[in-house]
Amino acid sequence: xxxxxxxxxxxxxxxxxxxxRPPAKRxxxxxxxxxxxxxxxxxxxxxxxxxxxxxxxxxxxLKAAQQxxxxxxxxxTSQRAMAAYRLTFxxxxxxxxxxxxxxxxxxxxxxxxxxxGKTIVNALVDLPFALPTAVAGIALATLYSPNGWVGQFLTxxxxxxxxxxxxxxxxxxxIGLPFVVRTIEPVxxxxxxxxxxxxxSLGASRFDTILRVVLPALAPAWLTGFALAFARGVGEYGSxxxxxxxxxxxxxxxxxxxxxxxxxxxxxxxxxIAVVMLAVSFTxxxxxxxxxxWSRRFA
Amino acid sequence: MSAVAQRHRRATDDPAWAKVLVIGTxxxxxxxxxxxxxxxxxxxxxxxxxxAALAAVSNPDALAAVKLTLITAAIAVPFNAVFGLCASWAxxxxxxxxxxxxxxxxxxxxxxxxxxxxxxxxxxFGLQGWMGEWLLDNDLKIIFAVPGIVxxxxxxxxxxxxxxxxxxxxEQGTSEEEAAVSMGASGLYTFWRVTAPNVRWGLLYGVLLxxxxxxxxxxxxxxxxxxxxxxxxxxxLHVEILYNEYDFxxxxxxxxxxxxxxxxxxxxxxxxxxAQPDVRAGRGGH
Numbered sequence: 001x002x003x004x005x006x007x008x009x010x011x012x013x014x015x016x017x018x019x020x021r022p023p024a025k026r027x028x029x030x031x032x033x034x035x036x037x038x039x040x041x042x043x044x045x046x047x048x049x050x051x052x053x054x055x056x057x058x059x060x061x062l063k064a065a066q067q068x069x070x071x072x073x074x075x076x077t078s079q080r081a082m083a084a085y086r087l088t089f090x091x092x093x094x095x096x097x098x099x100x101x102x103x104x105x106x107x108x109x110x111x112x113x114x115x116x117g118k119t120i121v122n123a124l125v126d127l128p129f130a131l132p133t134a135v136a137g138i139a140l141a142t143l144y145s146p147n148g149w150v151g152q153f154l155t156x157x158x159x160x161x162x163x164x165x166x167x168x169x170x171x172x173x174x175i176g177l178p179f180v181v182r183t184i185e186p187v188x189x190x191x192x193x194x195x196x197x198x199x200x201s202l203g204a205s206r207f208d209t210i211l212r213v214v215l216p217a218l219a220p221a222w223l224t225g226f227a228l229a230f231a232r233g234v235g236e237y238g239s240x241x242x243x244x245x246x247x248x249x250x251x252x253x254x255x256x257x258x259x260x261x262x263x264x265x266x267x268x269x270x271x272x273i274a275v276v277m278l279a280v281s282f283t284x285x286x287x288x289x290x291x292x293x294w295s296r297r298f299a
Numbered sequence: 300m301s302a303v304a305q306r307h308r309r310a311t312d313d314p315a316w317a318k319v320l321v322i323g324t325x326x327x328x329x330x331x332x333x334x335x336x337x338x339x340x341x342x343x344x345x346x347x348x349x350x351a352a353l354a355a356v357s358n359p360d361a362l363a364a365v366k367l368t369l370i371t372a373a374i375a376v377p378f379n380a381v382f383g384l385c386a387s388w389a390x391x392x393x394x395x396x397x398x399x400x401x402x403x404x405x406x407x408x409x410x411x412x413x414x415x416x417x418x419x420x421x422x423x424f425g426l427q428g429w430m431g432e433w434l435l436d437n438d439l440k441i442i443f444a445v446p447g448i449v450x451x452x453x454x455x456x457x458x459x460x461x462x463x464x465x466x467x468x469x470e471q472g473t474s475e476e477e478a479a480v481s482m483g484a485s486g487l488y489t490f491w492r493v494t495a496p497n498v499r500w501g502l503l504y505g506v507l508l509x510x511x512x513x514x515x516x517x518x519x520x521x522x523x524x525x526x527x528x529x530x531x532x533x534x535x536l537h538v539e540i541l542y543n544e545y546d547f548x549x550x551x552x553x554x555x556x557x558x559x560x561x562x563x564x565x566x567x568x569x570x571x572x573x574a575q576p577d578v579r580a581g582r583g584g585h
Contacts, residue, residue, distance in 0.1 A: 033393050034477045036486035041389040045401075048382050052453055053407055056419040059429060063422050102328045109325045113318050121326070123569040127333050129508065130561035130568075132515025134535040135554040138542050139336035142343060149339065150331075174332055193311040206313060235412025238517035238535070242542065255414035259522060262418060267427055274415045281410040285403070 060278070063271035075272040084254040085276070087165055091253075092233030095172035096180075096226045103180025103225060104218070110181070111188045125181050128174055133238025140171050141242040163245030168253060171239040176229030183225035184218060191217055220295030224288055231284040235277065340558050343551035355541075355549035356556060363529040364537035364553070367445065371520075371533060372513040375452040379509055380502065383460025387498075388490070391468030392476060402465065408457040416454045417522025420447055443525030448533060451519035456509045463505030464498055467577070471497055500575040504568065511564040515557060 064072060075081070109115070110122055128136065144151045144162040154161050161167055191214070199209040237255040245251035252260075254277055261270035313321075344352045355361060386405055390398060408416065422428050424441040434441060441447045475497070479489040517535040524531045526540065534553055541550035571578055 033473070034480050035392045035473060035489070036480065037388060037490070038393045038395075041385040042393075042395075044385040045382070045389050045405075048385075049404060052450070052457060054404070056423050056454070057407075057411070059422040060415065060419050102325070105321055106325045106329065109322050112313070113322055115322050119569065119573075121329060123565045124329060124333050126565060126568065127337070127561065130511045130515075130564040131337075132517060132535045132538075132554075132557045132561070134517040134538050135340060135515070135557045135561075136336060137517075138538065138550060138554060139339045139343075142547075143335060143339050149335065174336065177332060196311045200311070206317075231410060235410075235415070236518075237412065237414050237521075242539075255412050255518065258412075258414050258418060262421065262522065265427070267422065267425075270418055271422065274412075274418050277412055277415060281412070285410050289403075 057278075060271045060274050063268055064275040067268050067272070071268075072272055075269050076276050080248055080252070081254070081257060081273055081276075083249045084252050084257045084273075087168060087251065088234055088254040089280075091165055091168040091172055092176075092230050092236075095169050095176050095233050096230040098169075098173055099176045099180045099229050100222060100226050103177060103229075104184055104222065106177075106181045107184040107188055111185060125178050128176075128178050133175070133236070134242075136174055136239040137171065137242035140174060140239065141167070144170060144243060162243050164251050167243035167245065168240055168251065171243050172229075172233040172236060175236050175239055176233050179228040179232060180222075180225035183228060184221045187218060187221040220291055223291050224295075227284055227288045227291065231281060231288075234280060234284075337558060337562075340551055340554050343547055344555040346551075347548050351548050352552040352555070355546075355552035358549070360529050360532065361537060361549075361553055364532045364534045365556070367448070367532065368514050368534040370445070371449050371452050372510055374449050375456055375513045376506060376510050378453055379456055380460050380506055382457070383464050383505060384502070386461040387464035387468045388494070390465050391471075392473050392494075405461050406458050408454050411454075413455055413516065413518030414522055416519040417451050420450050420454075420523055424450075442523050443527070443531060445531065447523035448520050448531060451523045452513050452516050455516050455519050456513045459509035459512065460502065460505035463501050463508070463578075467498055467501040468494070500571060501578050504571055504578040507564055507568055507571070511561060514560055 067075070106125065110118065110125075141148075141162055143149050144154070144167060146152070146155045146160070146162070148162070151161055159166070161170060195213055195217075196209050199213045200206070204212070235255060237253070237259075240253055241256055244253060244256070246256060254273060258270045258273050258277075261267075261273065390401060421442055424430055424434060424447065426435065426442075428442075441450070475493050476489050479493045480486070484492070514533075515535055516533075517539070520533055521536060521539070524533070524536055526532060526536060528540070532540065534557055538550050538553050538557070541547075541553065
């Protein structure tokens with residue numbers, strides 16, 4: 001399950017190293033350890049990682065690179081592809097924002113308040129991780145279609161919530177929620193309430209305390225959760241295609257465009273769009289790591 | 300209200316109306332976003348009665364899909380569990396240069412769209428791919444066959460066990476293993492008698508999540524499967540086919556089975572968190 005790597009991982013690592021590393025001799029690659037099995041386990045790890053992940057991933061880059069740069073650019077920025085990126089990134093952004101609001105509230109309620117059924121609510125937050133995306137997809141499409149349980153109330157209001165970008169956003173809200181909640185929750189739990197008490201004793205109202213003391217402290221975790229939800233939303237396929245409508249230029253997400261190119265045996269074109277998406281994913285990964293490093297400076 | 304007023308109110312307590320407002324908003328939001336879809340699946344599955352739902356689930360194509368899903372998970376999950384144990388032993392019990400980078404690489408599949416995960420194997424093993432001709436000459440089929448489905452599933456569930464075990468093992472340190480080894484225990488014996496008992500719940504936690512994703516994966520498997528009924532259809536793909544054929548009762552009946560899987564996963568996961576708070580400790584919380 002997605003978890004932002006937290007301060008703890010690296011702090012225990014560096015603390016360990018600093019404490020036990022003999023200052024005189026520093027081997028180039030690895031500190032000698034009494035515990036055996038490094039060669040074997042590292043060998044297995046690197047071989048499997050290369051065979052399953054790294055070499056196949058390089059295939060998509062090499063396939064895209066078979067085209068000339070001009071060809072690559074034409075395919076990557078074709079009108080249909082641009083429309084798909086706009087929809088994918090736009091919907092993922094809006095969904096992550098909405099999850100940013102309700103995710104904070106959910107984490108706040110789970111950490112700070114007691115209420116009946118809290119254990120169930122806590123377990124339920126992880127439902128999007130456990131429920132197959134295709135199941136979520138058909139359920140949401142049925143609920144929000146014009147005569148579905150929810151859709152029938154939206155239709156008279158003139159709101160169309162399925163088979164258009166709104167539907168894509170709804171599916172991505174479902175998928176992204178636990179990322180925000182589970183990133184903010186531990187930070188909120190660890191946040192010392194003595195600063196809040198200090199603020200209150202200095203005369204700040206509860207509202208001011210939350211706005212000026214609590215929320216700023218949550219900002220790095222919030223940004224991380226937002227970025228994780230956004231990154232997941234950009235790549236999401238199963239829960240989206242049933243509710244999206246899948247009209248080219250209108251409600252076609254980028255992952256679907258890859259599949260369409262693939263079905264037409266346009267391997268290089270499929271690889272091109274995949275490379276664009278990989279580039280975005282890796283940028284998001286770098287941004288998330290940077291936020292983590294930045295928050296460590298203030299910790 | 301009176302109970303709240305009687306108690307001495309701490310500066311970090313929120314007023315009762317704020318609590319009610321926040322909890323109410325959260326419950327309403329979660330009911331709309333999470334519970335309603337779950338209820339809808341069962342309601343749609345049972346729309347024409349229990350009999351129709353059972354008939355859809357016991358149809359030969361559905362049973363073949365269930366079987367393939369179980370086979371896929373039975374290969375992918377143990378594979379990733381063994382990999383996770385190897386990776387966490389190497390990463391958490393030893394110091395070496397580039398450790399954070401290695402962890403990032405192990406996490407990589409989480410950042411890749413499932414569709415891209417499927418595409419990469421088509422580009423390697425497909426007819427037009429690197430090994431396509433060689434596979435054809437040797438009469439081996441990977442893409443549009445079971446091996447491709449297993450490979451794609453292994454890819455998308457790759458980090459699950461490792462990222463559960465690495466922080467847990469790092470937190471536990473190396474002193475117990477060092478003690479065992481210095482008293483003459485072999486590496487394997489040390490792992491089996493010292494490390495394994497310490498990490499077994501974390502391992503179970505990772506396996507649980509890995510299994511849920513392995514059985515439910517849709518995008519990656521959809522790209523490599525070829526959607527051959529009774530042969531290369533997993534349960535999620537079968538759901539899609541039935542849904543697109545307007546067989547809603549059938550689609551939702553199979554979906555309901557997958558919902559049960561999700562609910563069982565969440566129940567076991569919660570039970571594990573309550574009984575063994577350490578598994579949570581390994582995940583950044585305290």
